[in-house]
Amino acid sequence: MDLNYDTNNIFARIIRGELPAIKVYEDEHTLAFMDIMPQMPGHLLVLPKVEVVTLYQLPDEAATAVLATIKKVGKALEQAMGVDGSSVFQHNGSYAGQTVPHLHFHLLPGPLKMAGAHATVPVETPQLEKIAAQIRDAIAYPNSPHSDTLA
Incomplete structure (x- = not known):
């Protein structure tokens, strides 16, 4: 497994602002955004901003930060999508199915039903933006009821 970090991978470029992403949450240490080839509606990616x-x-400090973001965004994802559970998964290395050589976690609003390593059909930006807006709202207002969920 090649553990050398490629500073021009797509996620590094998104973190640096060189490529667009539909962000749902960002802080000093982490970034969460919509997957453009989702397994299901609401599929999010959460990644640390460190180069691994x-x-x-x-590093342990970055692990703490990324786990806190997964918890925050995961709760908001469930609320926004009107579901009572979610799946979190991650691949280590291309052998295990990792397609971008930057550590990232997948969050799905429901059970994991993978037929392959990753979905292959992009979803249109307006659909992703609508879901992202609901998740951002759930992050900002974690206990508010949503009558217009997408589930």
Whole structure:
């Protein structure tokens, strides 16, 4: 497994603002955004802003930050999508199915039903923007009821 970090991978470029992303949450240490080839509506990616390929390379301080973001965004995802559970998964290295060599976690609003390593059909930006807006709202107002969920 190649553990050398490629500073021009797509996620590094998104973090630097060189490529667009439909962000739902960002802080000093992490970034969460909509997956453009989702397994299901609401599929999010959460990643640390440190340059690592796998979870095993992640410094403990960054691990704490990314886990806190997964918890915050995951709760908001469930609320926004009107579901009572979600799946969180991550691949370490290309052998395990990692397609971008930057550590990232997938959050799905429901059970994991993977037929392959990753979805292959992009979703249109307006649909992703609508879901992202609901998740951002749920982050900002974690206990407010949503009558217009997408579930």
